[in-house]
Structures are given as structure tokens and as C-alpha cells.
Amino acid sequence: MNKKQNKDKQLLENLDRIVAGEKLQDDSGLDKDTKAALELSREMTSWPKTPSKEFKADLKARVTHQLAVEKKREVAKNPFSEFRDVLRRPAWQLTFGAIGAAIIAGIIFLIVYLLNR
Amino acid sequence: MMFNIIKNADSTKVSNDSREAYAILYEQFMPRVYRYISFRISDENTAQDLTSSVFEKALTKFGSFDPQKASFSTWIFTIARNTVIDHYRVYKKHEDVVTNVETKTTAQYPSPEDEAIKAENTKRLRIFLSRLNKREQEAIILKYSNGMSNREIGEILNLTETNVGSILCRTIRKLRNSFVEWQNE
Numbered sequence: 001m002n003k004k005q006n007k008d009k010q011l012l013e014n015l016d017r018i019v020a021g022e023k024l025q026d027d028s029g030l031d032k033d034t035k036a037a038l039e040l041s042r043e044m045t046s047w048p049k050t051p052s053k054e055f056k057a058d059l060k061a062r063v064t065h066q067l068a069v070e071k072k073r074e075v076a077k078n079p080f081s082e083f084r085d086v087l088r089r090p091a092w093q094l095t096f097g098a099i100g101a102a103i104i105a106g107i108i109f110l111i112v113y114l115l116n117r
Numbered sequence: 118m119m120f121n122i123i124k125n126a127d128s129t130k131v132s133n134d135s136r137e138a139y140a141i142l143y144e145q146f147m148p149r150v151y152r153y154i155s156f157r158i159s160d161e162n163t164a165q166d167l168t169s170s171v172f173e174k175a176l177t178k179f180g181s182f183d184p185q186k187a188s189f190s191t192w193i194f195t196i197a198r199n200t201v202i203d204h205y206r207v208y209k210k211h212e213d214v215v216t217n218v219e220t221k222t223t224a225q226y227p228s229p230e231d232e233a234i235k236a237e238n239t240k241r242l243r244i245f246l247s248r249l250n251k252r253e254q255e256a257i258i259l260k261y262s263n264g265m266s267n268r269e270i271g272e273i274l275n276l277t278e279t280n281v282g283s284i285l286c287r288t289i290r291k292l293r294n295s296f297v298e299w300q301n302e
Contacts, residue, residue, distance in 0.1 A: 008286040012267070015285065019264035037289045040296065041261070044242065048152035048262045055165050056147070059172065063143055066176055067136050 007034055014038050019045055139179050142189050143172060149263050150197050156262040157201050167204055171197045191272040194259070198273065238296075245295040253288040256281055 011034050014024055018041050027035055051059075087093070150171055155164040174196055175182075182192055246254060252274065259270045267281040274281070 008282065011286050011289065012282050015260070015289070016264075016266070019260060021264075033290070033293075036297075037293045040242070040293050041289060043238070044257075044261045045264075047156065047239070047243075049155045049161075051148055051151040051165070051168070055151075055168075059147065059165075059169055060143075062169065063140070063172055063176065066173065067140060070176070071136060 007031065010034055011037055015041050018042055021045075135179060139176060142193075146189070146193050147172065150193060152262045153194065153197055153258065154201060156258045158204070163204070167197075167200050171200050174200065187272065188269075190265075190269055194269075194273050198255070241299055242292065242296060245292050245299075248295075249288060249291070252276075253284055253291075256284045257288055257292075260285060 010030055014027070014030070014034070015038065017024055018038060024038070027038070030038070087096075147168065151164065151168045154167050154171075155161070158164040158167060171193070175193055178196070182189070187195075246257065249257070255274055256270055259265045259273060265273075267285070268278045270276070271278050271281045276284070
């Protein structure tokens with residue numbers, strides 16, 4: 001690895017630490033140019049804004065509404081889709097599986113009981 | 118399965134499970150998409166409108182989202198990127214990076230002079246950023262607005278991870294040099 005590639009590698013590794021909000025452990029091994037570039041990077045990570053609470057709440061309400069409209073539309077098109085979706089859930093599949101297994105075990109027990117009688 | 122997408126011949130519909138998935142992904146990605154857009158759009162209301170538009174489009178297209186082909190991050194940021202590009206196309210503006218934003222004042226800068234210097238430095242840096250080519254701007258914005266990995270940036274910009282690394286190194290140094298030159302003027 002040549003000197004430039006090594007400097008680039010150091011810059012990228014430290015840049016990833018900066019954007020992840022981590023502190024640079026030891027920058028004594030870095031050259032002046034890389035340190036300056038990282039200083040600039042630290043400055044730029046402070047720029048992005050966070051969405052306001054009002055906007056977050058408003059957009060969430062709109063997305064929730066849109067999802068509900070989608071669901072209604074789907075139910076209207078296929079009335080059994082909801083039931084089908086419920087059946088696909090692992091908890092329900094497990095419940096139905098357990099009930100089925102219990103019924104089969106009951107039948108086997110009854111047959112064995114009747115044969116031995 | 119969460120990403121259970123029902124594909125019909127004539128249209129694509131979002132199943133119950135994928136609606137739940139969308140709601141979870143929305144919570145996770147909305148602030149990230151907003152940060153990306155607000156890095157590129159100076160007006161807060163426009164940034165909010167475009168963020169809303171991204172998630173409305175995403176919901177409409179969610180039936181065609183295939184997690185086998187791309188991660189949700191790549192998919193949603195591609196929609197966000199195209200939405201911003203369309204916005205600039207419509208308004209025929211060439212400003213791709215916010216250059217006229219007010220700088221937040223914090224206790225980190227104790228005196229008004231320090232605050233003024235910080236604001237001027239930020240403004241100048243944003244101007245230098247706006248002078249970069251599109252690809253350099255995109256790579257820098259995706260990195261600094263969301264801390265994306267070079268691989269993720271590469272997936273969005275159709276570049277290899279190595280290419281993204283080279284672009285970032287070159288661009289950061291370019292920005293640094295422009296900044297130093299300006300300070301020495």
C-alpha cells in the first residue's frame with residue numbers, strides 16, 4: 001500500500017467513526033492534512049436537521065391513514081383477505097397446529113381404547 | 118413473513134404483513150430521509166413536503182419492493198434522490214446544496230463573535246459544496262446526513278465501494294483546500 005492509499009484509508013476509517021458519533025481514539029499517527037480533513041468532517045456532521053415534532057406527528061397520521069385506506073380497499077376487494085392474513089400469522093398457525101395435534105391424539109387414543117375393550 | 122408482498126398480474130397490493138413492515142420501516146427511516154432532503158433543500162416547508170412525497174410514493178410502490186434485490190435503505194434513498202432531482206427539474210434551480218441556512222447557535226460558541234465566525238464558515242463551506250459536481254455532492258450528502266457506509270452509498274449511486282471511497286477522500290480534501298484558500302485570502 002503506497003503512502004496516498006494509506007492516508008486515504010486512515011481518512012475513511014476515521015470519517016466513519018465521526019459520522020457514527022464516535023470519538024477518535026488517537027489521532028497522533030495522522031498527518032496534518034488528514035487531521036484538517038477530519039476537522040472539517042466533524043463540522044459538517046453537525047449540519048443535518050431533525051424533523052420537528054409537529055411534522056413528525058402530522059406525517060405519521062397521514063401515513064397511518066393511507067395504510068388504513070389501503071387495508072379497507074383490499075378488504076372490500078377480497079373480504080376473506082383479512083381472515084387469510086390472520087391464519088398466516090405464526091401464533092395462530094401454532095394454535096391451530098396444537099389443536100389439530102390434540103384432535104388427532106384424541107382420535108388415536110379413542111381408537112386404541114375401543115380396540116382394547 | 119414481514120415482507121409478504123402479494124403480486125397480482127394487473128396491480129400490486131400491500132398485504133397486512135407488509136403494511137406492518139412499512140409502518141416499522143417508516144418510523145426508522147423518516148428522520149433519515151428528512152435529514153438527507155434538508156441537506157439539499159434550503160426551505161423547511163419544501164423539505165417537509167418532499168419528505169411526505171417520498172413516503173407517499175414509497176407506500177404506493179411498496180408492493181413492488183423486493184428485499185432480495187436491494188435493501189430498504191437503498192430503495193427509499195433512491196426514491197428520495199429522484200424526488201429531489203424532480204423538484205429541481207420543475208423549479209429549474211441549480212442550487213443542489215443548501216447555502217442560505219441559518220446556523221444553530223449553541224453554548225459551544227460562547228461569544229457572539231465566535232457564533233458569527235462559525236456561521237460564516239458554515240455558509241462558505243456550503244457554497245464550496247454547491248460547486249462540486251453532482252456525484253461528489255451526492256456522496257458527501259449521503260455520508261454526512263446519514264452516516265451511510267460506502268457500500269450503501271455505492272448502491273444508491275451505482276458505484277463500487279472503492280469508487281465511493283476515492284470520491285469521498287478527493288472531495289473532502291478539495292473542500293478543505295477551498296476552505297483554507299478562502300481563509301488565507
